[in-house]
Amino acid sequence: EVQVLESGGGLVQPGGSLRLSCAASGFTFSSYGMSWVRQAPGKGLEWVSDISGTGDGTYYADSVKGRFTISRDNSRNALYLQMNSLRAEDTAVYFCAKAYRGDRYSFDYWGQGTVVTVSS
Amino acid sequence: EIVLTQSPATLSLSPGERATLSCRASQSVSSYLAWYQQKPGQAPRLLIYDASNRATGIPARFSGSGSGPDFTLTISSLEPEDFAVYYCQQRSSWPLTFGPGTKVDIK
Numbered sequence: 001e002v003q004v005l006e007s008g009g010g011l012v013q014p015g016g017s018l019r020l021s022c023a024a025s026g027f028t029f030s031s032y033g034m035s036w037v038r039q040a041p042g043k044g045l046e047w048v049s050d051i052s053g054t055g056d057g058t059y060y061a062d063s064v065k066g067r068f069t070i071s072r073d074n075s076r077n078a079l080y081l082q083m084n085s086l087r088a089e090d091t092a093v094y095f096c097a098k099a100y101r102g103d104r105y106s107f108d109y110w111g112q113g114t115v116v117t118v119s120s
Numbered sequence: 121e122i123v124l125t126q127s128p129a130t131l132s133l134s135p136g137e138r139a140t141l142s143c144r145a146s147q148s149v150s151s152y153l154a155w156y157q158q159k160p161g162q163a164p165r166l167l168i169y170d171a172s173n174r175a176t177g178i179p180a181r182f183s184g185s186g187s188g189p190d191f192t193l194t195i196s197s198l199e200p201e202d203f204a205v206y207y208c209q210q211r212s213s214w215p216l217t218f219g220p221g222t223k224v225d226i227k
Contacts, residue, residue: 045218050216108176110163110165
């Protein structure tokens with residue numbers, strides 16, 4: 001059974017940092033691109049970042065470029081999102097999501113999300 | 121950036137009725153469009169990928185059609201569990217984008 005499980009969310013002050021993790025199981029992790037998608041309170045879905053199965057291709061939304069870094073450890077079946085210089089507008093539920101096929105970025109499995117709150 | 125527009129914003133229907141949701145892209149996305157369902161407090165669920173392919177385990181009452189800029193998600197006969205928010209998403213080019221959503225609620 002495919003599972004993805006996020007962790008690492010919490011309350012952080014503006015300008016602070018946080019590292020999100022996503023533990024994956026039930027599929028050949030290195031064969032699939034992975035992504036982070038967020039949802040601000042009461043709002044719609046916003047794509048944040050992708051990483052290819054091998055880890056050598058990464059993409060970012062303009063809103064996080066230069067502040068967030070996506071990475072993966074295929075030996076641990078783990079995905080990460082390092083978030084620096086956090087702003088109030090980064091407050092959201094952050095979902096880890098699996099590409100449905102290879103590096104085709106529509107998402108067939110999602111975690112339940114981890115909450116990030118940026119506030120003083 | 122490809123902007124996705126969904127209409128209507130809200131669709132009020134009764135169980136058993138047919139639902140037709142639209143998604144229009146600001147430029148062609150070929151067939152690289154997906155549909156998701158999201159219920160309150162839950163993660164999104166993939167319904168349709170690449171415009172017309174049902175994801176694993178999705179009931180046959182859900183169907184997708186379209187290409188280029190115009191797409192449709194049809195729910196042939198609404199079940200009580202179908203009342204939710206529906207999002208479209210394009211993977212034609214980065215940045216990936218989602219539409220603002222259509223809420224299907226009970227009339």
